[in-house]
Amino acid sequence: MGRNRATLADVARRAGLSKTAASMVLNGREGTRLSADAHQRVFAAAEELGYRPNVAARSLRTRKTATIAFVSDIVATTRFAGGLIRGALDAARERDHVLLITETQGDATFEQYAIEAMLDRQVDGVIYAAMATRRLTVPPAILGGPVVLLNATSSDDLPCVLPDDDRAGRSVAAVLLEHGHRDGIALIGRNRLKEGDPEVSLAAEARLNGIREALGEAGVTLLAESFCTEWLPEHGYAATRGLLNRSPRPSAIICMNDRLAFGAYQALGEAGLTVPDDISVISFDDDPIAAWLRPGLATTALPHEQMGRRAVELLLDGAPTGNALVPMPLRRRRSLAPPAG
Amino acid sequence: MGRNRATLADVARRAGLSKTAASMVLNGREGTRLSADAHQRVFAAAEELGYRPNVAARSLRTRKTATIAFVSDIVATTRFAGGLIRGALDAARERDHVLLITETQGDATFEQYAIEAMLDRQVDGVIYAAMATRRLTVPPAILGGPVVLLNATSSDDLPCVLPDDDRAGRSVAAVLLEHGHRDGIALIGRNRLKEGDPEVSLAAEARLNGIREALGEAGVTLLAESFCTEWLPEHGYAATRGLLNRSPRPSAIICMNDRLAFGAYQALGEAGLTVPDDISVISFDDDPIAAWLRPGLATTALPHEQMGRRAVELLLDGAPTGNALVPMPLRRRRSLAPPAG
DNA sequence: GGTGGTCGCTAAACTGATTTAGCAGAGCAT
DNA sequence: ATGCTCTGCTAAATCAGTTTAGCGACCACC
Numbered sequence: 001m002g003r004n005r006a007t008l009a010d011v012a013r014r015a016g017l018s019k020t021a022a023s024m025v026l027n028g029r030e031g032t033r034l035s036a037d038a039h040q041r042v043f044a045a046a047e048e049l050g051y052r053p054n055v056a057a058r059s060l061r062t063r064k065t066a067t068i069a070f071v072s073d074i075v076a077t078t079r080f081a082g083g084l085i086r087g088a089l090d091a092a093r094e095r096d097h098v099l100l101i102t103e104t105q106g107d108a109t110f111e112q113y114a115i116e117a118m119l120d121r122q123v124d125g126v127i128y129a130a131m132a133t134r135r136l137t138v139p140p141a142i143l144g145g146p147v148v149l150l151n152a153t154s155s156d157d158l159p160c161v162l163p164d165d166d167r168a169g170r171s172v173a174a175v176l177l178e179h180g181h182r183d184g185i186a187l188i189g190r191n192r193l194k195e196g197d198p199e200v201s202l203a204a205e206a207r208l209n210g211i212r213e214a215l216g217e218a219g220v221t222l223l224a225e226s227f228c229t230e231w232l233p234e235h236g237y238a239a240t241r242g243l244l245n246r247s248p249r250p251s252a253i254i255c256m257n258d259r260l261a262f263g264a265y266q267a268l269g270e271a272g273l274t275v276p277d278d279i280s281v282i283s284f285d286d287d288p289i290a291a292w293l294r295p296g297l298a299t300t301a302l303p304h305e306q307m308g309r310r311a312v313e314l315l316l317d318g319a320p321t322g323n324a325l326v327p328m329p330l331r332r333r334r335s336l337a338p339p340a341g
Numbered sequence: 342m343g344r345n346r347a348t349l350a351d352v353a354r355r356a357g358l359s360k361t362a363a364s365m366v367l368n369g370r371e372g373t374r375l376s377a378d379a380h381q382r383v384f385a386a387a388e389e390l391g392y393r394p395n396v397a398a399r400s401l402r403t404r405k406t407a408t409i410a411f412v413s414d415i416v417a418t419t420r421f422a423g424g425l426i427r428g429a430l431d432a433a434r435e436r437d438h439v440l441l442i443t444e445t446q447g448d449a450t451f452e453q454y455a456i457e458a459m460l461d462r463q464v465d466g467v468i469y470a471a472m473a474t475r476r477l478t479v480p481p482a483i484l485g486g487p488v489v490l491l492n493a494t495s496s497d498d499l500p501c502v503l504p505d506d507d508r509a510g511r512s513v514a515a516v517l518l519e520h521g522h523r524d525g526i527a528l529i530g531r532n533r534l535k536e537g538d539p540e541v542s543l544a545a546e547a548r549l550n551g552i553r554e555a556l557g558e559a560g561v562t563l564l565a566e567s568f569c570t571e572w573l574p575e576h577g578y579a580a581t582r583g584l585l586n587r588s589p590r591p592s593a594i595i596c597m598n599d600r601l602a603f604g605a606y607q608a609l610g611e612a613g614l615t616v617p618d619d620i621s622v623i624s625f626d627d628d629p630i631a632a633w634l635r636p637g638l639a640t641t642a643l644p645h646e647q648m649g650r651r652a653v654e655l656l657l658d659g660a661p662t663g664n665a666l667v668p669m670p671l672r673r674r675r676s677l678a679p680p681a682g
Numbered sequence: 683g684g685t686g687g688t689c690g691c692t693a694a695a696c697t698g699a700t701t702t703a704g705c706a707g708a709g710c711a712t
Numbered sequence: 713a714t715g716c717t718c719t720g721c722t723a724a725a726t727c728a729g730t731t732t733a734g735c736g737a738c739c740a741c742c
Binding site: 009024057062 | 727728729730731732
C-alpha cells in the first residue's frame with residue numbers, strides 16, 4: 001500500500017529549497033517571508049511528484065490525525081445507523097477528516113478495547129453515538145479530548161445532538177387536529193420503562209409530552225392509550241386488536257414508532273378496516289417501511305443524516321452553544337383523512 | 342486526546358534498560374538474548390505506566406497501521422450495510438485491527454478523494470464493498486496493496502466474497518418442491534437489466550439459474566414469470582395483482598427479494614387471499630420485514646455478517662483460494678404450506 | 683563605519699517508535 | 713597470553729514530517 005511515494009524531502013530537492021521551506025509553503029503558513037518564486041517552485045514540484053504528505057509522520061509531530069472516532073453502542077449495524085454515519089461521513093469529508101468506526105455492542109470489555117484502539121491512533125475527537133435516543137454514561141477515558149454525544153445525553157456536561165421528539169409529538173398531534181380528529185385519538189406504544197428511565201429512552205417521554213401538550217392546548221384528551229412491552233410490529237398488532245374490541249372505535253391512531261404502525265396496519269387489514277377512510281394512522285421515525293406501506297404512512301422523520309452532520313460540525317467547528325435539537329420533519333402521506341362519519 | 346502518555350523511553354528508563362531492549366521485549370521478538378529478568382522488568386514497567394505504543398510513531402517506521410479501509414459505493418448507509426460492517430468490525434477486532442470507513446456514493450470525485458485519504462493514512466489493506474452484488478471496476482490506486490472485494494467481483498484477479506445466490510435459488514425451489522408445489526409456481530422479479538448486466542447485479546441471474554436448475558431437475562417449469570423494473574414493494578404488488586388475474590392461480594410465489602414479497606403480501610391481502618393457505622410465498626434476502634410480516638416470510642438470508650467477516654479474514658490472513666461463496670441460509674417461516682386443494 | 687533591522691531562507695532538533703550494527707565481558711581453547 | 717565465540721545489552725540511524733533558532737546578505741540610519 002503506497003510504497004515509493006514522494007516525500008517532502010523530494011519536493012524540497014526538486015524545488016531547490018529546504019524541507020522547512022517546502023513544509024511552510026505547503027501548509028500555507030502565514031508570516032513566513034518566502035518569496036513568491038519559492039512558493040511557485042514548491043507547488044510545482046509537489047504537483048509534478050504527486051506529493052501527498054504522510055499522515056503518520058505528520059501526526060507524530062503535531063498530534064493531529066484528521067481522524068474522528070465514531071463509537072457507538074450498536075448503532076453502526078442497524079438500519080438506523082445509515083443516516084447517522086452518512087451525515088457524519090459527509091461533514092467529515094468537507095473538513096478533510098476521516099471516520100474510524102467502532103461498535104461496543106454494549107459490552108464493557110469491547111468498549112474498553114475500542115476506546116483504547118481509538119486513543120492509540122490519536123483521534124482528534126470522539127463522536128459517541130447511541131442507537132436509541134437515551135442518556136448514557138461516557139467512559140472517562142475519552143474525556144481527555146473533544147467529545148460529542150450523538151442521539152444521546154449524559155450527566156457530564158458534553159455537547160450533544162438529539163432529535164426534537166417533543167416537537168415531533170406536537171406536530172403529530174397538530175396534524176391530526178388539523179384533519180378534524182378530536183375525541184377519537186388513540187395512542188399505541190406507552191411504555192413505563194422507556195418513559196421512566198432516561199437510560200433506556202428519551203424519545204418515549206418527549207414524544208408523549210409533545211402529543212399531550214398539543215392536544216391539551218386544543219382541549220382534547222386521548223381516547224385510549226395502549227401499553228406495549230416493545231415497539232415492534234407484533235406489539236402494534238396486538239395493541240390495535242385490543243383497541244378495535246373497544247367502543248367507540250378510535251378515528252385515528254398515533255403509534256410511537258413506524259414498526260408499531262406496521263403492526264397496526266396488519267391488524268386493521270385483518271379487521272377489514274381501511275386506512276385512512278376508517279382510521280387514520282400516524283407515527284414516528286420514517287423507517288423505510290413507512291413509504292412501503294399501502295397507503296403510505298404519515299410519520300415524523302428521525303433526521304439521522306442531519307444529526308450525524310451536526311455531530312461532526314459541533315466536534316470540529318467547536319460547540320458554541322452545546323446541545324443541538326434537530327427538528328423531525330413531518331412526512332405527510334396518505335394514511336391521514338378526516339374522521340369517518 | 343491522550344496527552345502525557347508514557348512512551349517507550351519512559352518504560353525503558355523505569356526498567357533500567359535501553360529503548361531497544363524494551364521494544365524487543367514488548368514485541369516478543371524471537372532470538373533476542375535478553376534475560377528473563379529483563380523481560381520481567383520491562384513488562385512490569387509497561388504495566389505500571391499503563392504504556393500504550395504510539396501508533397503513529399510505530400507505523401511511521403513499520404508502514405503498518407493495523408487499519409483497514411472499508412470503502413463502499415453506498416453500502417455503509419443502507420439497511421444492508423449493517424451486517425457487512427459488523428462482521429468486518431468483529432473480525433478486525435479479533436486481529437487487533439480497526440476500520441476506516443468511507444463511502445464513495447458512486448461519485449468518481451468522492452471516490453478519488455476517499456481513496457487518497459485512505460492511502461495517506463497508510464492503511465494495511467482495502468475492502469471494497471458494493472451495495473448490490475455486482476461486478477465493478479476497481480480504482481487502480483488501491484491495487485498497490487492487498488484488496489478484497491466484498492459483495493462484488495471485478496475483472497482484475499482479486500479475491501472476493503459473494504453470497505451464494507445460485508445455491509439459494511436452488512434451495513428456494515427445493516423447499517417448494519418439498520411442500521408439494523409443482524405446476525403452480527410463479528416467479529416475481531424477472532428483470533432483464535439486472536439479469537443481463539453484471540455491473541448492475543450478479544444476484545438476479547444466479548438466483549434465477551438456481552431456481553430453474555432445481556425445478557428442471559424435478560421436471561418442473563415455472564407457471565409464470567413477472568417482470569419488474571425495480572425490486573420494490575410497489576412492483577411486487579403490481580406483479581402479484583397481475584398474476585391473480587390469470588388462471589390458473591399460482592399455488593406458490595417466489596419473489597426475487599423480500600421487498601417484492603412485501604408487495605405481494607399486500608396484494609394478496611387485498612384480494613382476500615391467505616398466506617400460506619391459499620398461496621405460499623418465499624423469497625430472498627431476509628430483510629427485517631420478512632420476520633415482521635404476518636405470517637413470517639420464508640426466505641434465504643443474505644449472510645452479511647459472515648461476508649464482512651470473511652472479507653477481513655481473506656485480507657489479513659491471506660487468501661489461499663481467492664473467492665469465497667458464502668452460503669445463504671434458508672429461513673423457514675410460516676409462509677409455506679402444501680398447495681391448496 | 684558601526685549598528686540595527688528586515689528579508690529570504692536553512693540546519694538541526696523533535697515527535698516515538700523499530701531496527702541495524704556492534705560493544706563489553708565472560709568463558710573456553712590453544 | 714591470545715584469540716575466539718557467545719551472551720546480554722545498547723548507541724545511533726531511521727521513518728517523514730513540523731518547528732525552533734538563527735544565519736548571511738542587504739539596507740538604512742546616525
